[in-house]
Amino acid sequence: MHGEPSFFEIGVPDAKRAKAFYGRLLAWTFHPMGEGDQAWVETPTTRGGLHDQDSECRIDVFFSxxxxxxxxxxxxxxxxxxxxxxxxxxxxxxxxxxxxxxxxxxxxxxxxxx
Structure with a gap:
């Protein structure tokens, strides 16, 4: 097993606010997914997910x-x-x-x- 990072997931209380923050900071593109303001995240190298209504604010890294x-x-x-x-x-x-x-x-x- 080599375990390269292959995916990340951001859990926040307010996905709309997080899209504005990370979009401006890192120039990420967000694509609608699921309900509400949830999205999958497009970066130049790694795909991610963003979901809201999460009281445990966090970023999880997934290894392939x-x-x-x-x-x-x-x-x-x-x-x-x-x-x-x-x-x-x-x-x-x-x-x-x-x-x-x-x-x-x-x-x-x-x-x-x-």
């Missing part, structure tokens, strides 16, 4: 793995915690939220099959 089930098992064997991987999302793949053995939150992402 070829086998998410095996990676989740490895997280648990190494003393971390991992949710069970989510079902395949068309065009995106599968993902799971995890914590390392010190409680640091991160995600694992298995891109869709080519």
């Amino acid at each position: 793995v070829p086998d998410i089930d095996g990676a989740v098992t490895a997280v648990r064997e190494l003393g971390g915690q991992a949710e069970d991987p989510r079902p395949e999302e068309p065009g995106f793949g599968r993902f799971a939220f995890c914590q390392d053995d010190q409680g640091v939150r991160f995600g694992l992402h298995q891109p869709p099959a080519a």
Whole structure:
């Protein structure tokens, strides 16, 4: 496993406000997704997601793995915690939220099959 960053997700109370902030600061492009002001984020190198009504303001980084089930098992064997991987999302793949053995939150992402 090489684990390159492949996706990020921003959770905020107000997505419209976050789009204005990050759009002006980093020149990101936002595309509507889901309900309300949620969006997927287009950057020159990495795709992201933005969702609102999140009381736990955060940015999560997801690392690419070829086998998410095996990676989740490895997280648990190494003393971390991992949710069970989510079902395949068309065009995106599968993902799971995890914590390392010190409680640091991160995600694992298995891109869709080519």
